[in-house]
Amino acid sequence: MAFGGFPRRVQFTPVPSPLFGPLLEQIDDLGELKCTLRLVWLLHQKKGHPKFVTLSELQADRTLARSLSGLQERPDVRDSVRLAVARGTFVEGSDDQGIETIFMLNTEKDRAAMAAVSEGGLGARTRSDNEPWDANVERPNIFAIYEDNIGSLSPMIADELRDAEQLYPVAWIEDAFREAVELNKRSWRYVERILERWAQEGRGDGEPGRYLKKAGRY
Numbered sequence: 001m002a003f004g005g006f007p008r009r010v011q012f013t014p015v016p017s018p019l020f021g022p023l024l025e026q027i028d029d030l031g032e033l034k035c036t037l038r039l040v041w042l043l044h045q046k047k048g049h050p051k052f053v054t055l056s057e058l059q060a061d062r063t064l065a066r067s068l069s070g071l072q073e074r075p076d077v078r079d080s081v082r083l084a085v086a087r088g089t090f091v092e093g094s095d096d097q098g099i100e101t102i103f104m105l106n107t108e109k110d111r112a113a114m115a116a117v118s119e120g121g122l123g124a125r126t127r128s129d130n131e132p133w134d135a136n137v138e139r140p141n142i143f144a145i146y147e148d149n150i151g152s153l154s155p156m157i158a159d160e161l162r163d164a165e166q167l168y169p170v171a172w173i174e175d176a177f178r179e180a181v182e183l184n185k186r187s188w189r190y191v192e193r194i195l196e197r198w199a200q201e202g203r204g205d206g207e208p209g210r211y212l213k214k215a216g217r218y
Helices: 022-026 030-045 055-060 062-069 077-087 108-118 142-149 155-167 170-182 188-201
Strands: 090-094 101-105
Touching: 030 055, 030 062, 030 077, 030 101, 055 062, 055 077, 055 101, 062 077, 062 170, 077 090, 090 108, 101 108, 142 155, 142 170, 155 170, 155 188, 170 188
Parallel strands: none
Antiparallel strands: 090 101
């Protein structure tokens, strides 16, 4: 299926320039490349310092799972990200409880942060309730989610839903609908504002699957 093009309000993610130069020349494993790009994006969604992504988050990430499942040998997420660590794109360590594996970008600032975490000098407490996601599981599309939670579709709303699919992860869309329903705000406008806020401010503590608490009225 051909990509339908970028939507009108497409979001941009800052990417370290070497990824488009020397790293791009060196990376010869497609699983490593896909994992690298996704991990850079996930790190950009985080708030505060230090910014890190856990191995459990990577294994539970639907987009990454689908992306790797399309490759001939179907590489494991753990193997792909550790290729990127071995190359020097990211650094790997443990959270402040010594339980969860975490990854940071391999910058001077983040290397210092990782060392501080290892010594217990920075809080990097994680949750370990993310389960690996099976890319073969069928999930409802965005139109079914809308009809199940709000009502019948109009052509204009259908176009906006297609744009949203290009802008936001499926998990974000599902969670935004769920939050709107829990607050009894059953409208696409409310769901859209939740998504826009998450894109601009991050999702609460930055962990996938955690709902952002109400910060005020829309």
